[in-house]
Amino acid sequence: MARYHIETYGCTSNRGESREIERRLRDAGHHRTPLGEADVAILNTCTVVEKTERNMLRRAEELDDEVSDLIVTGCMALAQGEEFAEADIDAQILNWDDVPAAVTNGECPTPTPDSEPILDGVIGILPIARGCMSNCSYCITKFATGRIDSPPVEENVRKAEALVHAGAKEIRVTGQDTGVYGWDQGERTLPELLDRICDIDGEFRVRVGMANPGGIHGIREELADVFARNDKLYDFIHLPVQSGSDEVLEEMRRQHRVDKFREIVETFDSRLEHWTLSTDFIVGFPTETDADHELSMDLLREVRPEKINVTRFSKRPGTDAADMKGLGGQTKKDRSKAMSALKMDVVAEAYDELVGTRREVLVVQPGHGDSVKCRDSAYRQIVVQNASEYGIEPGDFIEVEVLSGETVYAFGKPVSSPAESEEAAAAD
Ligand code: SF4
Known part of the structure; x- marks a missing residue:
């Protein structure tokens, strides 16, 4: 079980991602500790302005000196991940979803202590x-x-x-x-x-x-x-x-x-x-x-x-x-x-390979800003932006067309509203 330190910068969505990372780490039996006692440090970055980017790089350098393992995630990691390597910072650059597994050192997750749903x-x-x-x-x-x-x-x-x-x-x-x-x-x-x-x-x-x-x-x-x-x-x-x-x-x-x-x-x-x-x-x-x-x-x-x-x-x-x-x-x-x-x-x-296909998805969680995270039948992650405009929210089943692949997820656009999908399902 790892001891981790986490730092979060930027907007409410980023803080939400950090909460989700912490929830999954806690459920898997890992413990948050002060930096000096941590096996691994997680830096959840923001890239809103150039000054923030410089701050993120400087903080990553400091953390790299203090811990044996550093994970950098968040917006700057995803948009400009190469800058950390260029600055000679030894870090794993990961999507938010991949952080908990990288912390576990290959061990299996531990069910919650009371094992209740x-x-x-x-x-x-x-x-x-x-x-x-x-x-x-x-x-x-x-x-x-x-x-x-x-x-x-x-x-x-x-x-x-x-x-x-x-x-x-x-x-x-x-x-x-x-x-x-x-x-x-x-x-x-x-x-x-x-x-x-x-x-x-x-x-x-x-x-x-x-x-x-x-x-x-x-x-x-x-x-x-x-x-x-x-x-x-x-x-x-x-x-x-x-x-x-x-x-x-x-x-x-x-x-x-x-x-x-x-x-x-x-x-x-x-x-x-x-x-x-x-x-x-x-x-x-x-x-x-x-x-x-x-x-x-x-x-x-x-x-x-x-x-x-x-x-x-x-x-x-x-x-x-x-x-x-x-x-x-x-x-x-x-x-x-x-x-x-x-x-x-x-x-x-x-x-x-998914780009251009249409897929039935379940809307599972809110994402950044006005986006939602969905899963297709093979659990591939498809993000739909401007969710409120389409009237979709977690729990809806919809059909989407996949517009682009973004390495570890894809962007998609609804081709039916939740109500139309329900009608189609009822007619089947
Ligand atoms: S399967 Fe191996 S890694 Fe997983 S909990 Fe058991 S002993 Fe640990």
């Missing part, structure tokens, strides 16, 4: 279990959460029903490792749980949270069939592979090898026409050689995930990986930079 706007968070079946050598979360403890399917279905009745339009099924849900009860019940949640009356979508490849592999066919038959499920799966090298996976004590990961991807490819693979890579693990790093880069080029989290390895106290002789900071920086550049190319290609 939460309704946040139209998003319902449903923690289905706590704990995992793994013992990854770099993970500190495991010390706090232990072995998987799965409540029965019936109990989670009741919680999902309560969320839908309370107004949830997107249910996020979360857990440290959703793929091993039910293992402690002697039966792998994620497919059954998802079928049952999708059977609940109402119009809503379901997103399945992180599932380790080692847990998913044994149920991959059954699970892919569940996705194929349920329109309410976003065709999105988060499978953190962490490395393209079997030797490194062995040292990480991951429960999968690269071929198992490939087989899961192939299974989903064979069942679903348009789906999103989200994965994570840890770069600079202590035993990672140049050749291992190249294997990770090759795997990324081969499977071309639509969403990728790149985390630079950092030691967590008390873990076995913390006792390994680490790589030099420059090596980790160089590998992280190379992989982050490749990630941007791969993800941008996925969003560029």
